Amino acid sequence: MDAHLQAKIQHWLSLDGDAPSRKAIEALIESGNSAELASRFSGRLTFGTAGIRGVVGAGPMAMNPLVIQQTSKGVADYLKAQIKDSPMRGVVIGYDGRHDSKRFAHDAASVLTAAGIKVYLTARVAPTPLVAFGVLHLGAAAGIVVTASHNPPQYNGYKVYWSNGAQIIPPHDSGIAACIEAAAQQKVEMLTHEAAKAENRLVMLGDEFYSAYRDSIRQAELLQNHTAPQKVSLAYTAMHGVGAEMAETLLKDAGFTQVYSVAAQREPDGSFPTVNFPNPEEAGAMDLVMLEAHKHNAMLACANDPDADRFAVAVRKPGATADMAAVDAYQMLTGDQVGVLFGHYLLSHAGKDQRLTCCTIVSSSLLSKIASSMKGVCETTLTGFKWLTNVGMQKQTPQNRFLFAYEEALGYTLGSMVWDKDGLSALLGFAQLTAELTEKGQSVWDRLEAIYRQYGFYLNQQVSIALSGRENRPSIGQLLRERPPKEIGGRNIVSVDDISTGLRTFADGRTETLDLPASDVLIYRLQGDARVIVRPSGTEPKVKCYYEVVQPFSDGMSWEEAQNRANEAMAQLIEQHQASLPQ
Template sequence: MEVHLQAKIKHWLSLDADEKSRKQIHTLLDNGDSDELAKRFSGRLMFGTAGIRGVVGAGPMRMNRLVVQQTSKGVAEYLKAQIKDASTRGVIIGYDGRHDSKQFAHDTAAVLTSAGIKVYLTEKVAATPLVAFGVLHLHAAAGIVVTASHNPPQYNGYKVYWENGAQIIPPHDSGIAARIEHAATQPILLMSHNEAIASGQLIILGDDFYQAYRCAIKQAITLQNHTVPARVSLAYTAMHGVGADMAETVLKDAGFTQVYSVAAQREPDGDFPTVNFPNPEEAGAMDLVMAEAHKHSAMLACANDPDADRFAVAVRKLEAVADMAASEAYQMLTGDQVGVLLGHYLLSHAPDNQRLTCRTIVSSSLLSKISASMNGICETTLTGFKWLTNVGMAKQTRDNQFLFAYEEALGYTIGSMVWDKDGLSALVAFAQLTAELAANNQTIWDRLEIIYREHGFYLNQQVSIALTADSGAPTIGEQLRALAPSQIAGRAVVSVDDISVGTRYYADGREEVIDLPDSDVLIYQLDDGARVIVRPSGTEPKVKCYYEVVEQFVDTDSLQTVQARAAQSMAKLIKSHQQELPG
């Protein structure tokens, strides 16, 4: 083993007081597993705008108590430097149901209180949107939630909210990262749980806090449509996460009485025993909730991911019958479809001074079309909910308040109660939309078809493409900028947005400034309304491509025939574009 690696391990062991973690390292040393040790000590988990996330285990490249403590020390020092009253305003800390989450949350509290910062710690597991809500509710300087969201069981993570209740954006991420690097060189002081409580530094958030979030949903202006909720039937799963108690409660408060929870997935379980991957987007993850819905002939099969910040739904098909398999009787809606439905619904009820919506660059552009047709404004942001909410805050005015934002990865926020994605309020809003339609003898499918007939059928798809690695060759982004294609898949390029330089280049030579932070992204708008977005990976020889095609209806079309045409068009676009990519 090289001397440098030995020194890193020795330094780590001198700081790590956790016996479980130390034992892992000693076992690797005793077994002579230099490769695994080299992986674990090749750097440290990078702190970014999403905080940190990784596999639980010993060493600086894993999630463990020492990494959490060092991260918390960095956060504490940065907060005190940036926000003058951070120590007295305090930090709210919550955690999900993963095996290490409570311990990591308590370690975080021990570091912050030792640093002189007041801490509000949830007494039990809490959905991620409750922590985001709590930042503003408690007027805290920041929020921290220990969660790995919908990642596999072996993962955990640590997410930070700024004083505005939104996820941090630059420069706070790099500022905190620099403080963490310094904290990692020295022992970390901890204040015991009992001492922190006795000194008044640690306040435990009990039922009153959870009820405050519940009441906020109940009173939210955007969630006051109580049209015949009793007519809606739905199955629900928390996917072994923390959402069930609150989801069932807020649905009941809104008048929904036909709610059937999946018992096998209702309680928090960090092993996630009934799903291969606790992400509603993954194949098979919705099987049990669709089966529960089918058993009751329910209209909807709804899910939150394990920390309840995402919302997924499958809708009963019009032709569904009792002897069908559940997978045939229900169809999952895409994140874009849910986003479009919620945006259209909310705009149809919003007052004149609340018509600001947001979507990301890779989400369906249909929401922009709907907003424009309904006297609204739709802002487009970089990918990530941190951008949606921070931009929503920055762009709203007294005469045009923020209403709704979404990203295609099942994230939605409604109104300004929570400045992050909130799968619980989205669940209530979607149920209320369904109830309103039911009162008019309509379904979700009817509403989608009405939207598509007015604006066109928008189909979106994402593809990751591996490229030939060549360290000396220009990147795919550089090659595409040099090529400046005038056509993609036989369709003329109308404009190219190069986000890296903040400029839109039109085919006729005109240029426009794009108000987005620099990012290595190229967006090609094609002459038939189609769109291609290319996002090169900064770390691997691959590229993510996002495709959008638009098919218009004619009078003789059914929704099925337009869907089929769009699917055929999408397949041709993807195949041709992949063949045309350099490298």
């Protein structure tokens, strides 16, 4: 073991007060496992706009008490430098049901209170949207939620909200990261919860806080459609997370009486025993809730992810029968389909002073078409809900208030009660949308088909491509910029957005400036309203591609025919585009 690595390890051990973590490192030293030690001390978990997230374990490259303490000290120092009254305004801290989350949240509270900052700590597990809500509700300077969302059981994470109730964006991420680096050089002071309470620096958020979120949902202007809730039947799963109690309460408050929870997945369990990967998008994750829905012949099978900031739904297929398997009787809607349904529904009901919607560059462009035709506005942002909500705040005016935002990865926010994705209000909003359709004798499929017939059958797909033999060669992005394609998949290119330069270039040479932060992304708009988005990974031999095709959906065409044609066009576009990428 070289001297530099040895010094880093000894410095870490001199600061780490957690016995299991120390023992894990000492065991590696005793066994002479230098390779593993070098890996664990190769740096530290990078703090970015999504905070930190990683596997729970010992050392600075994993999630553990010392990493949490150092991160919290960095957050405290940055807050005090940026927001002068932050010690008095305080920080809201909540946590999910993962095995280490409560310990990590309590450690964060001890560090912040020792730094002189008041802390509002949830007395029990809390859905992530409640923390975002709490920042504005309590007028706090920031919020922290300990969660790894829908990642596998071995992960945990630490997310930060700014005083506006939204996830942090630059420059706060780099500013906090610099403060964390400084904090990691010395012992972090901590205050016991008893001492913090005695000094009025620690307030425990109990039932009253949870009720405040519940009451705000009951009063939310976009959730006042109480058309025939008793006619809707739905199954629900919290996916071993923290959403069940609040989700069931909100549905009951709104008059939904046919709600069937998946008992095996209702209570928080950080081991996630009934799912391989607690993400509703993953194959098999929705099986139990579809089975529960099928048992009751329910219209919907709904899910929140484990921290309840995402919402997923499968809808009973037309013609489904009791003797069918549950997975055949229900069809999962894509995030784009749910986003489009929400956008159309909300724009149909909102007043003329609330027409601002947002979606990301990789989400379906259909919401923009709908908003434009319904006298609304759709702002397009970089990927990530932090951009959707921060841009939504910046762009709204008293004459055009924020209405709705979504990203294709099952994230939605309805109105401005929570400036982050909120799977709980989305669950209620979708149930109300379904109830209104049911009262009219229509289904979710009927509404989606009507939208597609009016605007075209939109199909979106993401593909990650591994490219071999790229060592010491220019990145894919660089090559595409040096030798730009003239056409893709037999379709002429209408325009190219280069987000790294903030410029849109049309086929005739005209250019427009883009109102987006710089990012290594290329967007190709093609003939026939098709689109290809390429997100190169720098020097890594990988590239993420997002494809969109639009199939005309005439009156004489069936859903199956339109879908088959769209699938064929998508397969052709993907195959030809992948073959054309620089090798």
